[in-house]
Amino acid sequence: MSQPVRGRVWVLVILLVVSHFFLRVGMSFGQGAPDLLTVGLLLWARETDLGRAGAMGLGLGLLEDALSAVAFGANSVAMTIVGVGGAFTRDYFVGDSRFFIVSYFWIGKWVRDALHWASVGDSIRPPFVDYVLVQGAVGGAYAAAVGLVLVAITGLGGEAS
């Protein structure tokens, strides 16, 4: 990844992280706001290697876990694996078609929710159908829409640099 691209990705990820916590925590929108943390991680993963993507996922996951009253670490696990998985796609999927971009963000967000569901303890685990199939699918579509707009604007993430 070239230096200018790396700088743009950093700026974009920082903006997304700040926006995520501003909307979800500061403005109390909660789930009403898109999961910009995952969108930022998936964008970052398309521009870097496995280890760095995983580290970024771990860092962002820890930020979310800090606000989690229970199941500390579940977000860290989910985000780390999604970051590594996103970086893996660089080797197998190269392209910037809308179909690919939508699928990438939609599946990435859905997998993140599924991993989080699997990582939390049995006592607090929400119903699979509600949390993974319904909310995960809707959240994935939300993230895909946001990701599509971001890629169109910035030109990042669509093709491995």
Next chain:
Amino acid sequence: MPPYGNEPDSTARRRDIWFAALVILLAISTTYLGETVQQGISNVVQGSVLRPFIALQETLNDARRRAGEVDVITQRLDSVTAILATQSALVEENRLLRDMLGLIERGGPRFVPATALRPGTAGSERMFVVDVGSRDGVPMGAAVVGPQGLIGVIHEVRSQSAVGMDWSHADFRASAMLVDGTSYGIVERRRGIFQEDDRLVLSGTAYTTRVRPGTVVVTSGLAGVLPRGIPIGKIDRLLDTEGSWRKSFWIEPMVEPGAATHVLVLTEGSAGDLSGVWPVDSLLTREEAIGRDPGS
């Protein structure tokens, strides 16, 4: 054998994979950290990176709470205002009814108390309905009065109700005189530019009449409709002189018809003299009464 092909890249790739695996293991290990350690990490992150967002949420929550409190306080203020306004109306009604009771005592059984209602529909302007009728002895043309004086006359009598017109009606006429009996005339309504400008006029008085402003005008009983002695109003100022043989005066009415809700209806015709029912003191305004008080 020296390295061949993309072996350096493969080494970096292997290193990258190992690093990713290590990070994943690290992430998994966070779920097994002790509760104290987890809590410590949460506290550090909440107190540093996430502090601005948490503070923003607290600020917004406080603002929402205060906005809700303002609504509650406004509702309480409205309730208190409504209660006070209701009490004010009750006090006024109480005073009116006390005055009315005094009038009934002075007037005797010739009066029946009634409630005046204004339909408020088109064509019923300046008219009112009282809840007494022929069954209560109310005759056609009966005087409708209040504690201060004449309000109007009954225009139509039914069994249990009657329709009256107040002095602002175009057909209202009353034979009148100055309270000291020095001059006689006819009281009628004079239209203003707006309805609120309608006023009473005493016309047809003798040209030589000398009238001081504030002199009370009462019914004279001469026309055979209204009995003698019901206050109508007070002389305000000279309106007009016609040639050199008569004068007209503006009259300040004793009663504002729109404010009359409780009235008395005279059950006798034009006979009799009601001068004693409204003593001079009862016709004074508050300011006039204070002016007459020697102690003031």
